[in-house]
Amino acid sequence: MKIVYLRTFYNEKMTVKFYKYQGTGNDFIMIDNREGFFKNNTKLVNRLCDRKFGIGADGLILLENSEDPEDDFKMVYFNSDGNQSTMCGNGGRCLVRFAEFLKIVDKTAIFTAIDGKHHAKIEADKIHLQMQDVVEVKELGTDYFLDTGSPHHIVFTPEVHQLDVKKEGAAIRYNDVYKTEGTNVNFVEPQEGVLQVRTYERGVEDETLSCGTGVTAVAIASTYAKKYNTLPVKIETPGGNLEISFKQKGNQFTDVWLSGPAEQVFEGTILC
Numbered sequence: 568m569k570i571v572y573l574r575t576f577y578n579e580k581m582t583v584k585f586y587k588y589q590g591t592g593n594d595f596i597m598i599d600n601r602e603g604f605f606k607n608n609t610k611l612v613n614r615l616c617d618r619k620f621g622i623g624a625d626g627l628i629l630l631e632n633s634e635d636p637e638d639d640f641k642m643v644y645f646n647s648d649g650n651q652s653t654m655c656g657n658g659g660r661c662l663v664r665f666a667e668f669l670k671i672v673d674k675t676a677i678f679t680a681i682d683g684k685h686h687a688k689i690e691a692d693k694i695h696l697q698m699q700d701v702v703e704v705k706e707l708g709t710d711y712f713l714d715t716g717s718p719h720h721i722v723f724t725p726e727v728h729q730l731d732v733k734k735e736g737a738a739i740r741y742n743d744v745y746k747t748e749g750t751n752v753n754f755v756e757p758q759e760g761v762l763q764v765r766t767y768e769r770g771v772e773d774e775t776l777s778c779g780t781g782v783t784a785v786a787i788a789s790t791y792a793k794k795y796n797t798l799p800v801k802i803e804t805p806g807g808n809l810e811i812s813f814k815q816k817g818n819q820f821t822d823v824w825l826s827g828p829a830e831q832v833f834e835g836t837i838l839c
C-alpha cells in the first residue's frame with residue numbers, strides 16, 4: 568500500500584488516511600478533512616487520481632465542516648485533473664455513504680456543495696440525493712444543454728454502444744460554444760422503459776462508467792423532448808443502474824432526486 572506524506576507548515580511529513588468509494592463505477596478518493604490539514608493542491612490531487620502513479624479515481628472529495636449549522640458537512644469536489652469543479656452527483660451520493668461510515672449521519676443528511684444545499688436519504692443498498700432544480704433546458708438543433716449542478720450537453724443517438732465516446736465527446740467539449748468553461752457530454756439511446764447513457768466527463772477528459780449529474784440531465788432532457796415519459800426515469804450506464812424522479816411544470820423541474828448504489832471499496836494511507 569502506498570502512503571502519501573503531506574508536508575506540514577514546518578516541512579515535517581504527515582500521512583493521510585484515505586478511503587475509496589464507487590457509485591455505479593464512478594470512483595472517488597475520499598478524505599475526512601474536518602481538521603483542515605489537506606490544502607487545495609492541484610498537482611497532488613491529479614497525482615492521487617492517476618491510475619498508474621497514484622491511487623486512481625475519477626475525482627477526489629474532501630468532507631469538511633460546513634459554515635451552515637443546519638448542515639451535517641460540506642462537500643469539496645476535484646476532478647481527476649486536480650482542479651476543483653462543479654457538482655458531482657455520484658460523488659455526492661458516495662460522500663453521504665462516507666459520512667454514514669464516519670457516523671456523522673444516520674438515515675438522512677444535509678450538506679452544502681458548490682451548487683448549494685443537498686438533502687439525502689440513506690438506505691442499505693441506495694443513496695437518494697436531491698439535486699438542484701432545473702429552470703432551463705436549451706435546445707441546440709437536435710441536441711440539448713442544461714445545468715444540473717454541472718453543465719451537460721445531451722446527444723440522442725442510435726446504437727450508443729457502438730460510439731467512440733472519447734472522440735465524439737471531446738469534439739463537443741472543446742468546440743467554440745463551450746471552449747472556455749467546457750462541458751460534460753452525454754450520449755443517450757432511448758429504449759423501451761430505459762435510457763442507455765454513456766458520458767464524456769470534463770476534467771477526466773475521457774468516458775467514465777457513469778455520471779450522476781449527467782444522467783439527471785439526460786432524464787430531464789428526455790422528458791422535456793418527449794422521448795421518455797415514465798417516472799422514475801430508469802437509466803442504464805456502463806457502470807450500473809440509476810433512477811431519477813422529479814416534478815415537472817412546463818420547463819421547470821423541481822424536487823429532483825438521483826438514486827442508486829454507493830459503496831466503500833477500500834481504505835489506505837497516502838505516501839509519496
Ligand SMILES: N[C@@H](CCC[C@H](N)C(=O)O)C(=O)O
Pocket residue numbers: 593625646652653654655656657658717718750751768769770771777778779780781
Ligand atoms: N461524475 C460527476 C460529474 C463530475 C463533474 C464533472 N466532471 C464536471 O467537471 O462538470 C457526476 O457524477 O455528476
